[in-house]
Amino acid sequence: MMGRIRLVLRVIASVLFCLVMWLYALWVKFITRNDMRRRYRLTCRGMSFWGHVTARIFGMSIRVHGTPPEAPFFLVTNHISYTDILLLCATCPAWFISKAEVAKWPGIGALTRSGNTLFLDRETRRDVHRMNKIIADLVREGGGVGFYPEGTTTDGTTILPFKPSLLQPAIELGIPVNVGAIAYETPPGTPPPSKWVAWIGDDEFSPHAKRLLSAPGFTAHVSFGEQTVRADDRKELAKRAHSAVSQLYDELLQEIANAKT
Numbered sequence: 001m002m003g004r005i006r007l008v009l010r011v012i013a014s015v016l017f018c019l020v021m022w023l024y025a026l027w028v029k030f031i032t033r034n035d036m037r038r039r040y041r042l043t044c045r046g047m048s049f050w051g052h053v054t055a056r057i058f059g060m061s062i063r064v065h066g067t068p069p070e071a072p073f074f075l076v077t078n079h080i081s082y083t084d085i086l087l088l089c090a091t092c093p094a095w096f097i098s099k100a101e102v103a104k105w106p107g108i109g110a111l112t113r114s115g116n117t118l119f120l121d122r123e124t125r126r127d128v129h130r131m132n133k134i135i136a137d138l139v140r141e142g143g144g145v146g147f148y149p150e151g152t153t154t155d156g157t158t159i160l161p162f163k164p165s166l167l168q169p170a171i172e173l174g175i176p177v178n179v180g181a182i183a184y185e186t187p188p189g190t191p192p193p194s195k196w197v198a199w200i201g202d203d204e205f206s207p208h209a210k211r212l213l214s215a216p217g218f219t220a221h222v223s224f225g226e227q228t229v230r231a232d233d234r235k236e237l238a239k240r241a242h243s244a245v246s247q248l249y250d251e252l253l254q255e256i257a258n259a260k261t
Contacts, residue, residue: 051090
């Protein structure tokens with residue numbers, strides 16, 4: 001019974017708040033028609049507010065380890081769930097790259113289309129070239145760009161090899177890549193994050209969201225690395241970034257475990 005009550009209340013709160021933020025996004029676009037830098041700043045503020053409030057609605061507590069990068073930047077992290085975007089929007093708002101299907105999701109799709117989201121058609125190979133040009137232009141203009149080089153979500157027990165294609169702008173602009181690591185923690189007596197929070201691969205969104213919103217709260221951890229990563233070609237950069245994120249992730253898991261003892 002409590003699970004159903006939580007689900008209903010969270011869905012209603014999420015819909016109403018997303019509507020408010022959608023109206024905010026329209027207002028920002030209206031008042032910044034000829035000032036893209038100001039639009040970016042105001043949208044980032046809105047994204048951070050949206051991330052914090054939506055996380056609270058979801059029952060998600062946020063813990064930040066380290067210091068988020070300052071724009072302009074490239075940021076790469078591991079990818080476990082759609083809740084990752086709430087976490088990063090709240091703690092490190094930027095332009096985020098998402099798969100094209102997200103734009104069609106009910107509610108969230110409209111909000112992401114009005115915010116700092118870039119949609120990549122993974123089925124069209126040439127779309128990577130279009131995206132790389134957009135990324136380079138955004139960073140040149142002083143913006144931050146974040147994405148998940150694994151290309152899909154995992155259960156959090158491993159980090160898949162990074163796909164190098166979207167790292168090309170970092171090579172061309174000579175800008176280092178910042179790294180982050182995301183991990184989740186569930187309350188004692190509840191299923192582990194890999195069975196509860198993780199949204200793996202092509203799992204259906206609605207059933208997973210229903211389970212998550214019906215459950216008690218959980219904690220999302222994000223750790224931002226102090227060191228950046230550089231390389232002369234994107235494949236080597238992908239390997240180094242993967243190594244850095246993996247190390248940061250292991251350290252984060254150890255820190256979470258130590259805090260429990």
